Amino acid sequence: MRTRQxxxxxSTLLVFSAVMFAGTVNGKVTYTGTPAKPKPIDMSKEPxxxxxxxxxxxxxxxxxxxxxALENVVVYVSSxxxxxxxxxxxxxxxxxxxxxxxxxxxxxxTDQELKIVNDDQTSHNIHPLSKVNVxxxxxxxxxTPPITxxxxxxxxxxxxxxxxxxxxxxxxxxxxxxxxxSKGSGxxxxxxxxxxxxxxTAWQEDYGVQTAxxxxxxNETKEVNFTFKAKAx
Amino acid sequence: MxxxxxxxxxxxxxxxxxxxxxxxxxxxxxxxxxGALIDEQMGETMVxxxxxxxxxxxxxxxxxxxxxxxxxxxxxxxxxxxAKGLVIGAILLVGLEVLALGVFGVKxxxxxxxxxxxxxxxPIQAQAGQFAFYFRYPGPDGKFGPIHPEMINEGNxxxxxxxxxxxxxxxxxxxxxxxxxPINKEIHLLMHAKDVGHSFFVRELRVQxxxxxxxxxxxxxxxxxxxxxxxxxxxxxxLGHYNMxxxxxxxxxxxxxxxxxxxxxx
Numbered sequence: 001m002r003t004r005q006x007x008x009x010x011s012t013l014l015v016f017s018a019v020m021f022a023g024t025v026n027g028k029v030t031y032t033g034t035p036a037k038p039k040p041i042d043m044s045k046e047p048x049x050x051x052x053x054x055x056x057x058x059x060x061x062x063x064x065x066x067x068x069a070l071e072n073v074v075v076y077v078s079s080x081x082x083x084x085x086x087x088x089x090x091x092x093x094x095x096x097x098x099x100x101x102x103x104x105x106x107x108x109x110t111d112q113e114l115k116i117v118n119d120d121q122t123s124h125n126i127h128p129l130s131k132v133n134v135x136x137x138x139x140x141x142x143x144t145p146p147i148t149x150x151x152x153x154x155x156x157x158x159x160x161x162x163x164x165x166x167x168x169x170x171x172x173x174x175x176x177x178x179x180x181x182s183k184g185s186g187x188x189x190x191x192x193x194x195x196x197x198x199x200x201t202a203w204q205e206d207y208g209v210q211t212a213x214x215x216x217x218x219n220e221t222k223e224v225n226f227t228f229k230a231k232a233x
Numbered sequence: 234m235x236x237x238x239x240x241x242x243x244x245x246x247x248x249x250x251x252x253x254x255x256x257x258x259x260x261x262x263x264x265x266x267x268g269a270l271i272d273e274q275m276g277e278t279m280v281x282x283x284x285x286x287x288x289x290x291x292x293x294x295x296x297x298x299x300x301x302x303x304x305x306x307x308x309x310x311x312x313x314x315x316a317k318g319l320v321i322g323a324i325l326l327v328g329l330e331v332l333a334l335g336v337f338g339v340k341x342x343x344x345x346x347x348x349x350x351x352x353x354x355x356p357i358q359a360q361a362g363q364f365a366f367y368f369r370y371p372g373p374d375g376k377f378g379p380i381h382p383e384m385i386n387e388g389n390x391x392x393x394x395x396x397x398x399x400x401x402x403x404x405x406x407x408x409x410x411x412x413x414x415p416i417n418k419e420i421h422l423l424m425h426a427k428d429v430g431h432s433f434f435v436r437e438l439r440v441q442x443x444x445x446x447x448x449x450x451x452x453x454x455x456x457x458x459x460x461x462x463x464x465x466x467x468x469x470x471x472l473g474h475y476n477m478x479x480x481x482x483x484x485x486x487x488x489x490x491x492x493x494x495x496x497x498x499x
Contacts, residue, residue, distance in 0.1 A: 039390040042410035045365060045478050061389040125472060139472060160387060163473035165365050168388035206389065233398040 023216030025190040025224050029075070029182040029202055030068040033230035038062070041166045048121040049099035049164075060104045060168070061206045062230070069186030070228060072105045073204045074156075074172045076179035077190065078211065080198030086177060091115045091148065094159075094169070096124045096140070101159060101169030103181075105205070110154055110175050116140070116147040125162035128171055130155055137162055156203060170205050202226040235301030239294040246290035253283060261436050264458040264483065268439035270341040278334055285330065345440075350453035354419040357412065360393060361444040362427030364473030366464060367392045370407040372497065378403025385427070407496045412464060413482045415489035417457055424450045432468035435481050443468055456483040 038058035043050040063071040091113035095102040099120060108114055118124050118140045126147065127137035132155040138147055151157070151173040161167035172179075180188040190200070193216050202210045207228040214224050252258060263272060310316040358369040358377060371377050378400040385394035395403040414420050424433060426444035433452075434441040437460075442452045466477035484492060 036389075041390065044411060044480060045476070059389045122476070123473075158388065162471075163364055163476055165362065165387045165392070166390065231398075233396075 022191070022219065023193045023195065024221045025193060025198075025200065025214055025216075026221060027075070027188055027224040027226065028186045029070040029073040029188065029204075029226045029228070030186055031064065031070050031207075031228045031230040032068070034232055035062050035064055035230035036233050043099055043164075043166070046099055046122055046164060052098035057098070057100055062204075063104070063184075065184045065186055067186075069182075069184065070204065071182055071184050071186065073182040073186075073188070073202050073226070073228075074105060074107055074174075074179060075182065075188045075190065075200060075202045075226070076107075076172075076174050077176050077193070078199050078201035080196050081176060081178055081193065084177065087111045088177065093117060093146075094171075096120055096126070096161070096167070099124075099161075099164050099167055101167060103169075105170045105172060105181055107172040107174060107179050107181060108151070109177060110152055110173055111150050114149050114151070114171075116149070118142060118144065118146075123163060124167070126159065127162050128157045128159045130157045133157070133173070156205075158205075172203065200224055202228075204228055206231065235297055239298040239301075242290055242294040242297070246287055246294075250283060250287060253279060262458070263439060264437045264456050264460065264462065265439050266455040266457055267341070267344050270344055271439045274338050274341040277337060281330060281334060285327075345452065345454075350421040350451075351419050354421040354453055355414070356421045356423060357414070358393075359412070359422050359424045359433060359444075360427055361424070361431035361433070361466065361470075361477075362392075363429065363471050364466070364477040365410065366412070366431075366433070366466075366477070366479040368409050368412045368479075369393055370409070370493065370496075371402075372405030372407055374402060374405055376402040378406050405497065407493065409496055411480045411482055413484055413489060413492050414456055415486045416459055416483050417455060418486070419453055419455045421453045422451060424452070429470050430468045431466045431470050431477070434465050434467040435462050437462045438481065441467060456481070459483050459485060 038060070040056040040058050042056065043053070060072070065071055087109050092106055092108045093115045094106050095117045097119040099122070106114075116126055121142050123139060123141045125137055125139045129135065130151070132153045133151045140147060151171070153173070154175045155173050157171040157173065159169040159171060178190050178193060180190055182188045195216050195218055197213065197215045200212050200214060202212075207230070210226045210228065212224050212226065214222055216222065260272065260275070263269060312320045356371060356377075360367045360369070369377060378395050378397070379402070381394045381396050383394065384391060384396055390408070392408055393406075395406060397403045422433070424442065424444050425448075426446045429446060431444040432441060433444065438454055438456060440452055440454050442450060444450060460483055462481045462483070464479045464481050466474060470477065
């Protein structure tokens with residue numbers, strides 16, 4: 001009887017502490033040095049796409065903002081917080097629009113439904129270059145229903161179109177729900193972190209990864225910043 | 234019945250000759266200095282093959298008309314044997330015709346393939362890959378930086394696998410998705426395939442040349458009419474083959490210089 005009571009109290013405490021003492025990590029991702037200038041993409045061979053862009057789009061491998069901000073960096077808890085095993089029930093959508101992947105970096109949980117949509121008047125052939133997960137490539141003519149799939153192992157996967165060589169995107173399959181993608185201002189926010197010691201990883205497709213340790217003791221907000229060294233070429 | 238067949242053969246032969254004689258499907262306007270020779274050669278081939286075709290059909294019809302009702306007991310000539318002279322004569326005639334086409338065709342062929350480009354021809358590199366063409370200009374230094382296939386990365390548009398960080402010659406190289414050339418300037422197109430076999434075909438330019446993986450192939454040509462022409466892949470190369478194209482833009486020297494400047498500024 002006593003053990004049961006103790007257990008009950010303990011679990012109640014745990015649940016409460018998770019809700020009551022949830023910390024937040026805020027931060028900013030920046031770069032030092034001079035990043036290579038984004039290169040314009042010539043889509044003239046696909047007029048239906050080219051006409052959707054008043055000015056030619058540029059490469060998105062490195063997207064910067066004011067004050068050396070670095071956009072599209074995936075920041076996530078790589079260790080410390082055990083995966084709660086909760087796969088978000090809603091699907092994430094990867095759109096092909098104007099012969100470009102929207103969003104450029106798409107984060108999803110393992111086993112979360114991934115919906116791939118073709119909004120263009122032309123055929124695409126989506127080819128995620130996975131190495132840990134099973135690799136596949138599928139043709140998607142205009143007007144066909146979305147392709148739905150999922151990945152069961154965590155991995156960063158480059159995505160290309162086998163028909164339009166300039167199309168390039170990234171999938172980040174994570175085994176955690178504690179993640180964010182840095183905005184145009186370079187900022188990110190990881191809320192609802194229960195007390196504990198964590199390792200945060202920031203991943204940039206061209207510049208690699210950086211890690212930082214952070215300890216959350218209670219209901220507090222901590223700041224963690226990441227700085228990547230820009231590549232001039 | 235046999236006579237009806239003979240008449241139908243004659244009608245089909247004449248009907249198929251009409252659009253050829255009337256130039257119903259004429260080739261598009263030629264925009265190259267070497268194209269006139271090719272067109273002339275094509276014309277000659279068409280006339281010779283056309284005459285041979287018509288003659289063969291008419292003789293066939295004549296024979297059918299003449300000898301269709303000879304009865305069962307008549308004897309057929311066989312080869313070798315009775316028809317020896319006729320068959321040898323036919324072989325010689327066709328052989329001579331093919332040989333003559335070859336001999337006369339050398340002029341057009343040699344002009345394009347056996348003659349090296351002029352020393353001052355402008356080198357442009359063409360790379361074919363599934364499913365797009367890309368072109369590289371050497372830039373002000375006149376040198377192409379080396380290619381590192383392992384560094385090819387379409388995601389950041391490093392389409393040729395250049396390493397400007399370490400290769401000084403690569404830094405001013407210009408890579409474009411269209412082939413811009415100045416008018417009346419000989420172009421030496423250095424071609425290589427990134428993956429499988431492709432082909433470079435511009436109808437107006439009268440150039441069709443395959444890309445062969447592993448081989449450095451080249452062609453040279455001089456375009457002499459300003460305009461925009463389609464470059465298509467004419468070697469089935471995979472799923473997106475139908476969509477593999479680029480544009481050849483023939484410009485005045487001034488426009489070309491501006492274009493280069495604009496490209497290198499990007």
